[in-house]
Amino acid sequence: MRIDGLLVDMNGLFRHWDNTGARESEALAGLPPGTIAHYAYDHPTYRAARVGLLTDQQWADDVADRLAADHGPTVRAELGPWREDRGRPDTVMIGLLNQIRRHMPVGVLSNCTDALTADLDHHGIRFDHVFPSALLRVDKPALPAYRLAARRMGIPTGRLAYFDDEPTFVLGAREAGLQAHRFTDATAFANHLRALGLPLDEPA
Structure with missing residues (x-):
């Protein structure tokens, strides 16, 4: 079936996280590897930020407060590299994105805080529609996340293709009525889209 638009995940497709900033901050602060990830992403405040109950800055401040409480106040001064690390852009996928946008609108749907728009500007990545879960107030794989994105793009779910590297999120999109595909690499992604016309x- 032909499509009228494309909706994609962000991380693992157009941006990759190597966590170099977190490792640098941990080394500077004398923290064991993985400490920042545990305090930042394994805590309920991260989910709160992902669905818009906290801003990205409020969440980061909470992470710093908890780290300082448990590991000493000097930790705060060493968190700069973690916060400044905005991931590594995938230039091949960005090149494909620029091609696709000449033919149809492309939206990004990502489980993330309200920092997504600033991160896209930082990397020079341009989408026609930007849907952080914090903006939608719901995250994947909940069906309303996909349906809200489709509605705001003005495209029926059955005419919208979706790509994600997380199998559970692909299943959610499929259940919501989108033409959903598992993302594996740029070549397979391009081949799927050629098959869709x-x-x-x-x-490159």
Whole structure:
């Protein structure tokens, strides 16, 4: 079936996290590896920020407060590299994105805080529609996340393709009525879209 638009995940497709900033901050603060990830992403405040109950800055401040309470106040001064690390852009996928946008609108749907728009600007990545879960107030794989994104793009779910590297999120999108596919690599992504009718060059 042909499509009228494309909706994609962000991380693992257009941005990759190597966690170099967190490792640098941990080394500077004398923290064991993985400490920042535990305090930042394994805590309920991260989910609260992902669904818009906290801003990205409020969440980061809470992480710093809890780290300082448990590991000493000097930890605060060493968290700069963690916060400054905004991931590594995937230039091949960004090149494909720029091609696709010449033929149809592309939206990004990501389980993330309200920092997504600033991160896209930082990396020079341009989408036609930007849907952080914090904006929608619901995160994947809940069906309303996909349906809200489709509605705001003005495209029926059955005419919207979706790509994600997380199998559970693909299943959620499929259940919501989208033409959902598991993302594996740029070449397979481009081949899927060619099969859906888009005239794309080979990934560079």
